[in-house]
Amino acid sequence: MSGLATLERPVDAPVNIGRLRGFVTAFADLLAATRDEQAILESGRSLLARLIAADDWLPAEFARPNPDRYQQYLLHCDSRERFSIVSFVWGPGQATPIHDHSVWGLVGVLRGVEKVERFRRLPTGGLVAAGEEWLREGEVDAVSPRVGDIHRVTNGLADRPSISIHVYGANIGAVERATYATDGTPKSFISGYANGVIPNLWDRSKSA
Amino acid sequence: MSGLATLERPVDAPVNIGRLRGFVTAFADLLAATRDEQAILESGRSLLARLIAADDWLPAEFARPNPDRYQQYLLHCDSRERFSIVSFVWGPGQATPIHDHSVWGLVGVLRGVEKVERFRRLPTGGLVAAGEEWLREGEVDAVSPRVGDIHRVTNGLADRPSISIHVYGANIGAVERATYATDGTPKSFISGYANGVIPNLWDRSKSA
Ligand SMILES: [Fe+3]
Ligand SMILES: [Fe+3]
Ligand SMILES: [Mg+2]
Numbered sequence: 045m046s047g048l049a050t051l052e053r054p055v056d057a058p059v060n061i062g063r064l065r066g067f068v069t070a071f072a073d074l075l076a077a078t079r080d081e082q083a084i085l086e087s088g089r090s091l092l093a094r095l096i097a098a099d100d101w102l103p104a105e106f107a108r109p110n111p112d113r114y115q116q117y118l119l120h121c122d123s124r125e126r127f128s129i130v131s132f133v134w135g136p137g138q139a140t141p142i143h144d145h146s147v148w149g150l151v152g153v154l155r156g157v158e159k160v161e162r163f164r165r166l167p168t169g170g171l172v173a174a175g176e177e178w179l180r181e182g183e184v185d186a187v188s189p190r191v192g193d194i195h196r197v198t199n200g201l202a203d204r205p206s207i208s209i210h211v212y213g214a215n216i217g218a219v220e221r222a223t224y225a226t227d228g229t230p231k232s233f234i235s236g237y238a239n240g241v242i243p244n245l246w247d248r249s250k251s252a
Numbered sequence: 253m254s255g256l257a258t259l260e261r262p263v264d265a266p267v268n269i270g271r272l273r274g275f276v277t278a279f280a281d282l283l284a285a286t287r288d289e290q291a292i293l294e295s296g297r298s299l300l301a302r303l304i305a306a307d308d309w310l311p312a313e314f315a316r317p318n319p320d321r322y323q324q325y326l327l328h329c330d331s332r333e334r335f336s337i338v339s340f341v342w343g344p345g346q347a348t349p350i351h352d353h354s355v356w357g358l359v360g361v362l363r364g365v366e367k368v369e370r371f372r373r374l375p376t377g378g379l380v381a382a383g384e385e386w387l388r389e390g391e392v393d394a395v396s397p398r399v400g401d402i403h404r405v406t407n408g409l410a411d412r413p414s415i416s417i418h419v420y421g422a423n424i425g426a427v428e429r430a431t432y433a434t435d436g437t438p439k440s441f442i443s444g445y446a447n448g449v450i451p452n453l454w455d456r457s458k459s460a
Contacts, residue, residue: 068331069331069332069333072331072332073332105449118455122331123335125277128454217454217455218457239452242450242451243449244450246423247426247445248425
């Protein structure tokens with residue numbers, strides 16, 4: 045199973061990492077231009093859609109599923125932790141717990157299909173279902189305390205990994221947030237990251 | 253030879269990567285507060301001196317000498333390429349060519365000793381020696397077109413690697429700059445980096 049994500053492309057194929065570098069700088073420019081969440085989500089959605097329209101830039105080691113649990117690979121974190129970019133890799137049958145984010149986030153599917161179940165929290169603390177959506181390759185979803193922050197994400201493919209690229213308005217692996225039991229009972233968590241090294245996006249001497 | 257840099261500390265010793273993370277955010281805060289080069293070099297010198305005062309944070313894979321040439325390992329690049337942080341590793345007998353930078357830079361010795369030879373370019377294009385200095389552990393030097401931008405750096409130890417940590421006011425591996433023959437003849441170069449992955453500084457869930 046753990047080799048499936050790379051079967052479509054040889055492991056050592058040169059990757060077009062310049063796409064991710066361009067996305068990082070464009071997103072940083074966007075955040076320098078506005079602090080308005082709605083503007084960030086709208087323009088950021090276009091940037092992310094453009095990034096995931098091509099699937100030739102994610103190095104294989106950050107696309108690798110783990111048979112035990114879904115993986116969160118940090119790809120870039122801003123110097124002042126104003127934003128972070130993460131690849132999420134779900135093996136067959138894998139899902140997140142129900143969780144929140146506490147900051148704005150964008151989720152774009154790079155490979156495969158993801159089922160997103162949204163929830164709303166009642167004033168009493170209970171959770172109610174608030175819709176379900178299947179995100180396909182190239183599609184982008186948004187989360188935030190303002191637009192709806194609680195969801196569960198499941199790999200929509202039974203036989204292959206799915207991969208999505210996420211952008212958040214903080215160093216998401218360090219944010220204290222919550223998972224929820226189905227009755228709404230919250231539990232504090234900090235996700236961290238699966239990777240001890242991240243890709244070097246910055247070597248222009250090797251890209252044309 | 254290539255194992256010597258790590259002899260002082262087992263390869264798998266936990267590293268205090270939080271020091272480097274703190275340096276990155278402090279430097280980004282400094283650049284957000286001022287664009288004045290003199291202020292950046294003065295305050296940046298203090299930040300760098302504090303970083304290199306401890307030698308418990310650089311992961312072994314970014315401290316490794318290469319028998320063929322000195323190594324430039326990118327440790328962090330800012331989202332908008334306003335600054336970059338690099339570890340330079342010289343094996344015994346290794347030296348840079350005479351070169352310039354075209355942006356401000358700070359050089360702090362983390363391990364060992366480095367010989368710095370400074371040069372000035374005459375209006376005729378020739379080079380003249382402009383002083384020599386031995387930088388020891390904990391010492392910091394500055395370069396820029398304003399304060400003096402042309403030098404050659406040599407490992408000052410005949411039997412061990414030396415390592416310095418550099419900060420530059422750009423993505424230095426992508427900057428088009430020059431090396432010089434001893435008669436001053438310039439040759440354009442872009443240094444790139446030796447590493448395809450950089451350390452993940454951002455997983456606070458694993459540090460206390
Ligand atoms: Fe989520
Ligand atoms: Fe230099
Ligand atoms: Mg020492």
